[in-house]
Amino acid sequence: MTQAAPITAVAARLRSALPADAVIDDPTRLATYDCDGLLHYRVSPALVVLAGSADDVQLAVRACVEQDVPFVARGSGTGLSGGALPHADGVLIVMSGFREIREVSPRDQRAVVDPGVINLAVSGRTRPDGYYFAPDPSSQQICTIGGNVAENSGGAHCLKYGFTATHVLAADVVTPDGERTTLGTTAPDAPGYDVLGAFVGSEGTLGIATEVTVRLLRNPQSVQTFLAGFADCNAAGAAVSAIIGAGIVPAAIEMMDALAIEAAEAAVSCNYPPGAGGVLVVELDGPEHEVEAELAAAEHHCQEAGAFEIRVAADDAERQAIWRGRKSAFAAVGRISPDYIVQDGVIPRTALPEVLRQMDELAAERGVRVANVFHAGDGNLHPLVLFDEKVPGQGDAAEDASGAILDLCLAHGGSITGEHGVGSDKAKHMPKMFTDDDLDTMQLVRCAFDPQGISNPGKVFPTPRLCGEVPGKRKAAHPAQQAGLGEVF
Amino acid sequence: MDLLEDLRSHDIDVRAGTSDDAVDGRVPRLVARPASTEQVAATMRAAHAAGAVTVVRGNGTKLRWGAPAPELDLLLDLGGMQQLLEHQPGDLIVRAEAGMPLADLQEHLRSSGQRLGVDEPVAGTTLGGLIASNASGPRRLHTGTARDLLIGVTIVLADGTIAHSGGKVVKNVAGYDLCKLMTGSFGTLAVVTEATFRLHPTPAASGWATVQVAPDQLEPMLERLCRTQLAPAALEIDAPPGESVTIGTLIEGTVAGVPGRLAAARAEIADHAELRDDLDWPWRYPFSTDGTQSGLKITCRLGAVATLTAAATNLGLHVRGSAGTGVLYAAAPSAAGPADLADALTSLRALAADHGGSVVVLDAPRELRGAVDVWGPVPATAIMRRLKEQFDPARLLAPGRFVGGI
Numbered sequence: 001m002t003q004a005a006p007i008t009a010v011a012a013r014l015r016s017a018l019p020a021d022a023v024i025d026d027p028t029r030l031a032t033y034d035c036d037g038l039l040h041y042r043v044s045p046a047l048v049v050l051a052g053s054a055d056d057v058q059l060a061v062r063a064c065v066e067q068d069v070p071f072v073a074r075g076s077g078t079g080l081s082g083g084a085l086p087h088a089d090g091v092l093i094v095m096s097g098f099r100e101i102r103e104v105s106p107r108d109q110r111a112v113v114d115p116g117v118i119n120l121a122v123s124g125r126t127r128p129d130g131y132y133f134a135p136d137p138s139s140q141q142i143c144t145i146g147g148n149v150a151e152n153s154g155g156a157h158c159l160k161y162g163f164t165a166t167h168v169l170a171a172d173v174v175t176p177d178g179e180r181t182t183l184g185t186t187a188p189d190a191p192g193y194d195v196l197g198a199f200v201g202s203e204g205t206l207g208i209a210t211e212v213t214v215r216l217l218r219n220p221q222s223v224q225t226f227l228a229g230f231a232d233c234n235a236a237g238a239a240v241s242a243i244i245g246a247g248i249v250p251a252a253i254e255m256m257d258a259l260a261i262e263a264a265e266a267a268v269s270c271n272y273p274p275g276a277g278g279v280l281v282v283e284l285d286g287p288e289h290e291v292e293a294e295l296a297a298a299e300h301h302c303q304e305a306g307a308f309e310i311r312v313a314a315d316d317a318e319r320q321a322i323w324r325g326r327k328s329a330f331a332a333v334g335r336i337s338p339d340y341i342v343q344d345g346v347i348p349r350t351a352l353p354e355v356l357r358q359m360d361e362l363a364a365e366r367g368v369r370v371a372n373v374f375h376a377g378d379g380n381l382h383p384l385v386l387f388d389e390k391v392p393g394q395g396d397a398a399e400d401a402s403g404a405i406l407d408l409c410l411a412h413g414g415s416i417t418g419e420h421g422v423g424s425d426k427a428k429h430m431p432k433m434f435t436d437d438d439l440d441t442m443q444l445v446r447c448a449f450d451p452q453g454i455s456n457p458g459k460v461f462p463t464p465r466l467c468g469e470v471p472g473k474r475k476a477a478h479p480a481q482q483a484g485l486g487e488v489f
Numbered sequence: 490m491d492l493l494e495d496l497r498s499h500d501i502d503v504r505a506g507t508s509d510d511a512v513d514g515r516v517p518r519l520v521a522r523p524a525s526t527e528q529v530a531a532t533m534r535a536a537h538a539a540g541a542v543t544v545v546r547g548n549g550t551k552l553r554w555g556a557p558a559p560e561l562d563l564l565l566d567l568g569g570m571q572q573l574l575e576h577q578p579g580d581l582i583v584r585a586e587a588g589m590p591l592a593d594l595q596e597h598l599r600s601s602g603q604r605l606g607v608d609e610p611v612a613g614t615t616l617g618g619l620i621a622s623n624a625s626g627p628r629r630l631h632t633g634t635a636r637d638l639l640i641g642v643t644i645v646l647a648d649g650t651i652a653h654s655g656g657k658v659v660k661n662v663a664g665y666d667l668c669k670l671m672t673g674s675f676g677t678l679a680v681v682t683e684a685t686f687r688l689h690p691t692p693a694a695s696g697w698a699t700v701q702v703a704p705d706q707l708e709p710m711l712e713r714l715c716r717t718q719l720a721p722a723a724l725e726i727d728a729p730p731g732e733s734v735t736i737g738t739l740i741e742g743t744v745a746g747v748p749g750r751l752a753a754a755r756a757e758i759a760d761h762a763e764l765r766d767d768l769d770w771p772w773r774y775p776f777s778t779d780g781t782q783s784g785l786k787i788t789c790r791l792g793a794v795a796t797l798t799a800a801a802t803n804l805g806l807h808v809r810g811s812a813g814t815g816v817l818y819a820a821a822p823s824a825a826g827p828a829d830l831a832d833a834l835t836s837l838r839a840l841a842a843d844h845g846g847s848v849v850v851l852d853a854p855r856e857l858r859g860a861v862d863v864w865g866p867v868p869a870t871a872i873m874r875r876l877k878e879q880f881d882p883a884r885l886l887a888p889g890r891f892v893g894g895i
């Protein structure tokens with residue numbers, strides 16, 4: 001008698017316990033899960049489970065443990081590094097249907113949510129009470145809290161308020177050995193190792209979050225937003241340095257270069273200052289008295305740095321108008337280039353002028369263009385490498401430029417990813433940033449959580465399987481944007 | 490090779506331990522004072538080969554914290570590693586050796602109008618000690634703790650391996666965040682030798698708005714203050730047993746902004762209580778940290794701060810701490826014996842657990858710490874034990890000091 005394939009045994013186990021429509025093995029339907037936001041990597045999973053509860057997740061993980069089958073969690077699949085890329089012989093555990101807000105406690109400044117809850121839904125629920133959930137990835141209309149936790153996601157306002165790790169107090173998880181445990185407590189400073197801190201940002205490799213306790217912040221009393229136009233990015237960068245040097249921590253300070261402005265203009269007619277070679281979107285929030293003082297100072301620093309136009313939003317509608325150009329910038333790039341790669345790298349902010357100059361050079365050498373949109377306050381760059389796949393050699397040149405940008409970030413003491421994660425895409429770059437000993441030490445954490453190595457294997461850490469693979473290419477807009485669901489930062 | 494010879498052969502400053510080096514009453518056989526990460530690695534390789542139980546020391550201000558120390562072979566003194574390695578004011582980051590005193594670092598940063606956004610509840614704290622204990626004070630409401638500020642570490646594992654995590658940019662999600670695992674690990678996982686922190690600008694102006702309320706008015710007042718949009722840097726309470734409770738709101742910001750916010754803070758509370766601006770802030774723990782007094786750390790959800798405070802003061806404890814984050818400290822009366830402490834822990838732990846928190850004995854005389862469960866129940870200890878097993882399989886680093894016998 002031949003032994004049934006492990007995946008068959010897992011499927012049988014899950015079918016016996018879950019509703020029929022929660023277990024998918026029809027190849028056509030499996031194929032709809034074959035990638036996340038990094039469309040270039042595609043793998044159909046062997047089996048998909050639509051989880052609706054922690055019990056479902058535990059059941060699925062246990063079945064995988066018994067058969068030594070890999071599993072991958074998936075939220076909304078908006079990740080930009082191939083973190084939710086399925087495993088061909090494994091189970092994809094889809095969390096997006098597991099989405100109830102369990103508890104909101106304004107007095108405690110906490111909410112308890114299912115992992116499949118959409119990021120924006122949390123603030124949507126708590127704003128009327130005067131509170132919000134701070135991490136604001138620009139995919140926030142579609143991405144899940146579980147995905148945010150896994151990626152330690154950031155957003156424009158993380159400069160002042162911190163990333164997801166700062167805003168998560170506790171998580172119930174199913175660990176890769178099939179056990180359930182709570183990491184952290186509702187109160188801060190849970191005694192013991194900060195296993196929650198290790199879990200946040202682990203990209204699904206240390207288990208699956210089934211419930212998340214998040215911190216809520218009080219809505220700011222006052223918000224002021226302005227747009228400043230400069231002749232070039234160096235002048236805009238000097239303004240950023242002056243603002244930060246003056247001890248002001250803006251809620252957000254975002255920069256776009258000429259090419260990014262051109263794209264945004266083409267896409268959403270954002271009406272940014274004509275002739276600007278660089279614009280800043282600056283947002284200040286907090287107590288009225290403070291914001292007034294900071295607004296005056298920030299405007300002054302922009303003028304000093306050569307801003308030829310400053311527009312302060314008079315109301316919410318004007319604020320939205322200012323943000324519209326910035327928020328549409330990624331998607332808008334599709335208007336000026338048939339193909340593009342979204343890069344995510346970090347540099348010390350003061351290295352900005354030098355890095356921008358070198359980036360121009362390396363792009364020119366390779367015959368591609370780079371549009372720049374970035375979180376200027378914390379040096380998180382999102383260079384968009386523009387190319388035309390139909391022109392022979394351009395695809396390779398763009399990939400080469402994209403990799404060279406990461407090398408440039410590292411040469412300046414930065415990082416290969418600020419918020420999109422390592423995933424499948426950048427595992428091969430990890431050895432440029434970390435020594436073998438560093439990576440082996442990180443593996444100690446992996447082994448403590450996942451001795452069998454079945455939780456999202458092949459992600460984050462380099463394996464031979466990923467060697468020589470190409471960085472992600474994006475064809476025009478992400479399906480989510482095309483559906484009008486999300487804007488790309 | 491004998492440990493002493495081995496260390497000497499690597500040119501490491503090493504000597505026999507004396508009573509001055511005692512950790513929690515235990516005199517180490519040897520004291521090594523390495524001068525670099527490489528020397529720490531050589532020291533740990535030698536200790537590992539010799540199976541030497543090792544305790545890491547910064548400035549020794551919190552070495553008693555945790556369960557009683559084991560018999561130790563080696564005291565690894567980081568006092569020889571106090572260098573500031575890099576300060577980039579424009580990038581608001583600083584990198585320094587772990588033995589550097591926090592006060593020295595703050596002094597250096599002052600001239601550029603910046604600070605590491607943590608308080609120093611125990612004077613003399615080193616950066617390594619700050620990370621290992623995750624000690625914090627009032628400003629944690631605004632700038633968090635070492636957990637939130639540490640962006641890069643160099644560590645040496647129990648077998649001498651040198652590893653790094655994070656980097657020197659604030660935003661970085663490449664690889665597992667070992668900074669978080671080191672924070673609050675009490676020297677039981679690895680030796681932190683270098684740390685990179687994000688900095689904050691030092692506010693140009695600050696002031697406290699302070700009131701006193703009757704104990705039964707604490708919750709309504711805290712509820713009001715937690716809901717304001719004043720964005721205070723700290724919201725503290727001080728509650729001695731049987732007396733009224735002092736509440737302090739610290740406003741920090743610009744010269745132009747602070748007076749208006751302070752006035753708003755005073756207006757918020759003035760109708761309800763007596764303003765007192767002459768009080769003795771800033772803040773220390775409510776217990777002395779010389780090992781003669783028992784001090785607890787109590788955490789809970791925000792809405793239960795008044796409840797926990799009432800319960801603790803009713804037991805005769807003096808409570809003080811961060812009412813805006815749910816992290817409180819309590820001093821047991823000097824006369825409290827093991828049975829009193831155990832009883833207080835039992836009742837407070839039950840209550841704290843009901844409110845999402847915990848109670849830990851931070852500091853206490855050794856015999857008391859030996860007699861009670863210092864850490865109390867901790868979730869996820871199975872994973873924590875496996876982490877210890879992975880990082881320090883021979884259990885050389887401060888064995889028995891940490892939660893669940895780690």
Ligand SMILES: Cc1cc2nc3c(=O)[nH]c(=O)nc-3n(C[C@H](O)[C@H](O)[C@H](O)COP(=O)(O)OP(=O)(O)OC[C@H]3O[C@@H](n4cnc5c(N)ncnc54)[C@H](O)[C@@H]3O)c2cc1C
Pocket residue numbers: 036037072073074075076077078079080082083084095115136137138139142143144145146147148149150151152153154155156203204205207208209210419420456478480481486487488489
């Ligand atoms: C238009 C657009 C804009 C974006 N803007 C930003 C931005 O501004 N900032 C930013 O940081 N990111 C941004 N992203 C990236 C992405 O949205 C975030 O990484 C997001 O957090 C992913 O959430 P998700 O639910 O889509 O997760 P998925 O893509 O489904 O999964 C991401 C990772 O999380 C794991 N995972 C999912 N759920 C769980 C769970 N419950 N437990 C454990 N692991 C889990 C997966 O295995 C995978 O490794 C953007 C993406 C798009 C498409």
